[in-house]
Amino acid sequence: MPLRDITLDDIESLAVGAWVLGTGGGGSPYLGLLNMRALYKEGHRVQLMPASELEDDDWVAAVSNMGAPLVGQERLTDSRTIARAVDLMERHTGHRFRGIMALEIGGGNSIQPLMAAAHLKRPVIDADMMGRAYPEAQMTSVAVGDLTPCPLTTVDVRGLESVVEKVPTWKWMERVSRKICVEYGSIASTCKAPRTGAEVKKWGIHGTTTKAIAIGHAVREAQRRHEDPVAAILAVEPGKILFRGKVVDVERRATEGFLRGRTRFDGMDEDRGSSLEINFQNEWIVAWRDGKPIAMSPDLICVLDSVAGEAVGTETIRYGQRVTVIALPPPPVFLSEKGLQHVGPRAFGYDIDFKSVFA
Amino acid sequence: MRRIGIDVGGTNTDAVLIEEGKVIRAVKAPTSEDVTTGILESLKGLGSTGALKDRKIDGVMIGTTHFINAVVQRRHLTKVGAIRLGMPATASLPPFCDWPDDLAALVRGGVWMVEGGHEYDGRPFMLLDEAAVLKAAEEMKAAGLKSVGISAIFSPLDPSHEKRAAELVAKVLPDASITCSSDLGRIGLLERENAGLLNAALADLARDTIAAFEKAIRDSGIEAPLFITQNDGTVAEASQARRLPVYSFASGATNSMRGAAYLSGLSDAMVVDVGGTTTDVGQLKHGFPREANSVVKVGGVRTLFRMPDLLSIGLGGGSHVQLDPLKVGPLSVGYRLLKEGIAFGGKQLTTTDIAVAAGVLDLGDKARVAHIDAATCKAVFAEAARMAEEAIDRMKTEAGDVPLIAVGGGAFLIPEKLAGVSQVIHVEHGDCANAVGAAIAQVSGECDQIFKDLTRVEALSTAQGIANDRAVAAGADRATLKTIESEDMPLAYLPGNSVRVRVRVVGDVAAS
Numbered sequence: 001m002p003l004r005d006i007t008l009d010d011i012e013s014l015a016v017g018a019w020v021l022g023t024g025g026g027g028s029p030y031l032g033l034l035n036m037r038a039l040y041k042e043g044h045r046v047q048l049m050p051a052s053e054l055e056d057d058d059w060v061a062a063v064s065n066m067g068a069p070l071v072g073q074e075r076l077t078d079s080r081t082i083a084r085a086v087d088l089m090e091r092h093t094g095h096r097f098r099g100i101m102a103l104e105i106g107g108g109n110s111i112q113p114l115m116a117a118a119h120l121k122r123p124v125i126d127a128d129m130m131g132r133a134y135p136e137a138q139m140t141s142v143a144v145g146d147l148t149p150c151p152l153t154t155v156d157v158r159g160l161e162s163v164v165e166k167v168p169t170w171k172w173m174e175r176v177s178r179k180i181c182v183e184y185g186s187i188a189s190t191c192k193a194p195r196t197g198a199e200v201k202k203w204g205i206h207g208t209t210t211k212a213i214a215i216g217h218a219v220r221e222a223q224r225r226h227e228d229p230v231a232a233i234l235a236v237e238p239g240k241i242l243f244r245g246k247v248v249d250v251e252r253r254a255t256e257g258f259l260r261g262r263t264r265f266d267g268m269d270e271d272r273g274s275s276l277e278i279n280f281q282n283e284w285i286v287a288w289r290d291g292k293p294i295a296m297s298p299d300l301i302c303v304l305d306s307v308a309g310e311a312v313g314t315e316t317i318r319y320g321q322r323v324t325v326i327a328l329p330p331p332p333v334f335l336s337e338k339g340l341q342h343v344g345p346r347a348f349g350y351d352i353d354f355k356s357v358f359a
Numbered sequence: 360m361r362r363i364g365i366d367v368g369g370t371n372t373d374a375v376l377i378e379e380g381k382v383i384r385a386v387k388a389p390t391s392e393d394v395t396t397g398i399l400e401s402l403k404g405l406g407s408t409g410a411l412k413d414r415k416i417d418g419v420m421i422g423t424t425h426f427i428n429a430v431v432q433r434r435h436l437t438k439v440g441a442i443r444l445g446m447p448a449t450a451s452l453p454p455f456c457d458w459p460d461d462l463a464a465l466v467r468g469g470v471w472m473v474e475g476g477h478e479y480d481g482r483p484f485m486l487l488d489e490a491a492v493l494k495a496a497e498e499m500k501a502a503g504l505k506s507v508g509i510s511a512i513f514s515p516l517d518p519s520h521e522k523r524a525a526e527l528v529a530k531v532l533p534d535a536s537i538t539c540s541s542d543l544g545r546i547g548l549l550e551r552e553n554a555g556l557l558n559a560a561l562a563d564l565a566r567d568t569i570a571a572f573e574k575a576i577r578d579s580g581i582e583a584p585l586f587i588t589q590n591d592g593t594v595a596e597a598s599q600a601r602r603l604p605v606y607s608f609a610s611g612a613t614n615s616m617r618g619a620a621y622l623s624g625l626s627d628a629m630v631v632d633v634g635g636t637t638t639d640v641g642q643l644k645h646g647f648p649r650e651a652n653s654v655v656k657v658g659g660v661r662t663l664f665r666m667p668d669l670l671s672i673g674l675g676g677g678s679h680v681q682l683d684p685l686k687v688g689p690l691s692v693g694y695r696l697l698k699e700g701i702a703f704g705g706k707q708l709t710t711t712d713i714a715v716a717a718g719v720l721d722l723g724d725k726a727r728v729a730h731i732d733a734a735t736c737k738a739v740f741a742e743a744a745r746m747a748e749e750a751i752d753r754m755k756t757e758a759g760d761v762p763l764i765a766v767g768g769g770a771f772l773i774p775e776k777l778a779g780v781s782q783v784i785h786v787e788h789g790d791c792a793n794a795v796g797a798a799i800a801q802v803s804g805e806c807d808q809i810f811k812d813l814t815r816v817e818a819l820s821t822a823q824g825i826a827n828d829r830a831v832a833a834g835a836d837r838a839t840l841k842t843i844e845s846e847d848m849p850l851a852y853l854p855g856n857s858v859r860v861r862v863r864v865v866g867d868v869a870a871s
């Protein structure tokens with residue numbers, strides 16, 4: 001399959017679908033979307049390339065923004081910043097990147113590769129390393145594959161540039177890059193360790209940009225036709241409805257730089273009489289029905305507004321919202337023993353064995 | 360204390376005279392195209408019984424939808440020069456970037472982006488480029504711009520760059536109206552800036568409208584200061600309201616809720632305000648409406664500032680009723696009820712017709728609705744109750760039954776028993792709760808800031824001090840200040856136990 005053009009309508013859908021795949025976190029894609037609208041108005045266009053089209057010795061840039069969503073709301077997002085992180089990596093390593101991919105397809109980071117691609121005139125590779133959003137650097141498919149975590153470039157909009165040349169582990173990369181990010185003002189655009197085409201083909205999670213666009217398109221079409229948007233998502237993704245209900249309690253606390261807490265839902269319709277509780281660490285991690293765990297990472301737990309079908313995030317969910325909780329299948333790479341060590345329930349401090357909704 | 364409260368609504372201008380806490384007189388006059396005629400008429404109505412004769416009035420408090428209507432209808436707007444202090448950040452998303460095209464074309468007078476702004480922890484993001492601000496002002500002068508909106512990164516935490524830029528602009532353009540985004544609070548540069556730009560676009564209208572209000576009061580022979588009611592249920596002196604008209608955007612709904620609190624004597628309750636077309640549901644906390652914590656769109660523009668958190672549903676006294684299958688609203692005959700409702704000789708079945716048939720209301724001609732049987736009436740009322748129940752539940756912030764105050768002309772749709780409600784309260788003068796809310800308004804001060812490395816108690820008390828000072832600056836009597844809202848939200852990803860604290864205080868208007 002050759003490259004295809006991404007239309008502006010695709011990007012509008014991507015913003016909606018990526019928010020669903022954000023599983024409660026990942027930050028709003030709104031500012032990225034505004035940047036893409038501006039870029040397309042100026043005549044920029046972006047193409048999407050399947051990972052299978054990569055040559056083994058191609059180099060691919062993996063990008064993301066890191067930091068506090070709140071700072072992003074003030075400094076906004078400038079599409080050129082992420083392009084500079086890629087440019088710095090090319091200058092540093094001497095590689096020329098064939099294409100640019102997302103670190104995480106969930107939330108605002110889904111649009112970062114498109115912004116870089118528009119400025120650098122390279123295609124976006126249709127793959128990412130999480131298949132969703134996760135809070136930490138070692139929670140990726142490439143970390144599960146023990147690929148090297150370095151080097152990493154970080155830039156800020158004022159022209160600050162840093163390279164993390166060497167760290168032994170992904171956890172070390174998380175610690176060191178987080179420090180740089182804080183000094184920049186708690187926001188930084190980053191280009192992760194360059195990946196070869198062979199690595200992306202083996203360890204990348206493929207087709208996730210297309211998937212996010214399809215989910216967003218389904219939701220937007222259903223909204224336009226006044227149809228059930230949740231049913232529309234399940235028509236394009238092999239997901240399962242876990243619960244229908246309303247939010248009756250939200251408890252949040254910030255610890256170690258993460259937003260942790262739990263949300264409780266009372267059942268409605270066929271779930272009347274039951275209650276659901278979901279624990280979160282930036283993203284939805286474990287769902288308990290009447291005290292028993294029924295869904296957990298790496299299964300994707302998505303909380304959707306029952307009427308609009310749009311995702312409801314852990315930062316903004318509040319009492320009284322009518323929601324439908326669905327599960328989507330996880331990328332297979334996370335189902336191995338090694339995968340579960342990185343992103344299974346115990347990686348988040350829950351002493352339970354992973355059991356998939358889809359088993 | 361003797362005050363007049365006036366609410367200028369879409370259909371009626373309501374006015375009440377309140378004396379020592381009691382509603383002495385309430386009148387309704389049709390809202391006029393020019394707004395002030397309606398105010399004059401209603402003041403005349405209040406005065407017609409001699410209630411105002413030789414009595415000192417302490418204040419006239421006016422709530423108006425004039426400013427928000429100007430934005431929604433794209434009328435009477437002034438061209439604005441936008442200065443943003445944030446370069447080199449934010450360059451790709453300039454001011455007006457997410458406005459609807461038609462509104463941007465009317466308001467955008469030019470955009471100047473220069474270096475400046477702060478970090479979340481108070482360090483400067485970039486030093487303010489004063490020369491660039493002066494150059495922008497000169498270019499605005501050449502372009503004939505007289506209204507200016509200034510925004511800066513993290514200005515709610517440190518407004519110094521915006522204030523300095525405003526001084527520089529005022530040197531070049533001494534007569535300009537200048538809005539600083541920090542005056543409108545809240546983190547979220549685009550949304551705060553949008554609110555500031557809308558505010559600047561209303562500069563001429565605010566000046567003219569408030570001058571007309573003052574003239575209407577004088578022409579009625581009343582000697583009293585004018586106050587304009589705000590979104591949060593407080594008032595601003597006329598001079599401050601002239602400067603910040605966006606703070607009056609949602610004052611109508613807020614006034615209804617405040618009036619409901621006052622008339623019922625409850626300070627913590629849910630309120631439903633049932634009008635002709637829509638029902639607004641909100642929550643009173645300490646006698647004030649709970650605020651929206653998220654983006655509110657005004658005329659298609661995303662904004663984030665002090666606005667009541669309201670849910671509007673399409674249920675009212677003029678709602679269309681369809682019997683098979685049963686459907687109530689969202690279509691409504693609105694102010695044409697007295698022509699188009701069946702009880703009034705029209706053809707459209709409405710909720711009011713049902714109430715007349717059921718004997719709940721004594722309006723129009725009961726014979727015209729005699730064919731509607733009791734079972735049908737019951738089913739329609741049950742549907743209206745279901746719609747209200749769901750809206751009320753959505754707006755509650757916690758489980759458990761709460762009292763509910765029903766006000767507005769369509770309050771007959773709210774039954775005595777509702778799920779999730781401990782008690783439904785109907786109040787006397789409930790149909791002019793909005794004007795009562797205006798008459799009893801107070802003055803507020805707010806602090807919304809991020810604190811680092813303070814204990815929770817220290818952060819809250821620091822925020823409280825800032826809010827108190829702001830309330831006094833806005834005209835409150837320090838001795839009467841009360842904290843009505845105090846919340847803290849831990850911030851993910853920021854180091855040093857950062858916490859965002861929001862405190863709001865209110866007090867009585869200080870005697871002049």
